[in-house]
Amino acid sequence: MIVAEGLTKDFRIAERRPGLLGSLSTLLTREYRTVRAVDGISFRLRAGSKTAYIGANGAGKSTTIKMLTGIMTPSSGRCLVDGVEPYRQRRENARSIGVVFGQRSQLWWDLSVPDSFQILRRIYGIPDTVYERNLALYRELLDIGALGTTPVRQLSLGQRMRAEIAASLLHDPKVVFWDEPTIGLDMVLKEAVRTLVNRANAELGTTVLLTSHDLSDISAICDDALVVDGGRVVHEGTLHDLLRRADRRSVVFDHRGGRGVEDTVLRIETGLPGAAAGLTSEGRIRVDYPADAFTSRHVLGFLLEHFELADCYAPEPDLETVLRQTYRGGVPSARDGGAV
């Protein structure tokens, strides 16, 4: 559904010198510097997939989305959305996509939400049945009815974002691009948004590409992950596979027996070289070990042999830990992957 081949975008930025004198000198001479925001990335997303587009700030996520939505033309390389090159056939592409830019409103600033929706209905030529069905769904899940006839400019951020999300799905697009869609939403509404997009995905096969700094959104909505760092793709696959890249895993246990914490920690760290142990806030012992040195079976075996375990579990490595490690270029440091 979405294909990127060597997608690259360079920006030419006027260099400004600091201070007043520097500002004056830019009147006469101006130096330009080329910044490569997206560096030849290639990926392929299948129809109906729900992919998180993950990267640190400035990794080129928004720039890529702007190329996929046809707003910007790549400096080199190309991309296809449903077989269409978005920046060449912008209007054709626009029919089959839905977009939320968390930072910008796509509603009519001076009009109410119902009026904005009526305009979208005309622009996209949404059939009555589809329009009514979607509107009923948004009333139920997002409480759109409560926004009434207030002009969009007077809505709160949370209210506006609800309307933005609904607007992006109103015409049953084949693909939705959501760039930071849940800013300003509380827990309940975030949950509703997740339900909404998962429903569209299940019932209509909507393809989803999401960027978010809220990692819980990502894990609630997405199955796949595309991780970009320094303008390059560093992971393309399932979210599950991404999590398995964690270089440190953990085991948490309660233990009986009179042994003190310090003794226990010392014993583990000498018995499992490279592992780190410590007390969690719940009063349990947590063991973090390098995934390439031991298996969880190995660690559990060691613990069972030396301690009297009352309770024990091995938590899944969490996304934040894995991402932090991935952004650093996969170089594991001693005291990371610990308690988050």
Next chain:
Amino acid sequence: MRAPLRVGTYVPFATSGLQSLLQYRSTFLITGVTAAAGAAVTVFLWRAVYAGSPGPGPGGFTPASITTYLVVAQVLAVVHANRVDDEVAAEVYRGDIAVMLVRPVSYPLVRFAACLPVIAANALLVGVPLLVLFSVLVPLTAPTPVDAALFALSTAFSAVIAFCVNLLTGMAGFVTTNTWGVRMVKQGIVAFFAGQMVPLALLPGPLHTLAMVLPFRAMADGPLTLLLGRYEGVGGASTVLGHQLGWTVGLVLLCAVLWRGAAGRLEVLGG
């Protein structure tokens, strides 16, 4: 491979433009007062010039016809204040143009549809009262039915030309971030070369020739030439309309070409 153009798609942009407009009623009052003051200054200045001359004065104007020329020129300026330059410049500056580009619509056509209610509102709420006010204050020339019809046609052309000029001005935002200066320069050039300040017939030789060639003539002097019957037969009228038609087509094409180029190298930073 371009999507077929459907006029219906653009109707909501016109209606929503009207809805937004009606929320800011005081702007019409302010525009009206400004335009009336501007018109009063030029009208009374030029009436003083013509007061002393018996019969037709400079340029073949009578006191009544020069007054009509200046008042209607001011009304046309109000009608042509379609805000397209401000809106486009602001959307490019803020990057909100990105939102417009993810919709299956042509941006220039959206802007055109959205400016139609502005033109209509300016004409009805400011232009007509202005005309009525001055017709009470000073004697004006009544046009013949034929001239009035030619004027109406010519005004329609002038509205399209004004749209193109303002669209191009707003698109300067693609090149320079701050378009305030560009808009000021445009306003000055239009006011001068359209004939709003000095009727073009009164300009000296080379300047007159230049003014007759430039597109801005079509925004005021062209329609006014027809309104006041200052042309020689069918040939004279067709010259005026031909100049307008030529520039209408030329500017529409220029807008289309430049828009394509600009959209292709648009850089929306941030977000």
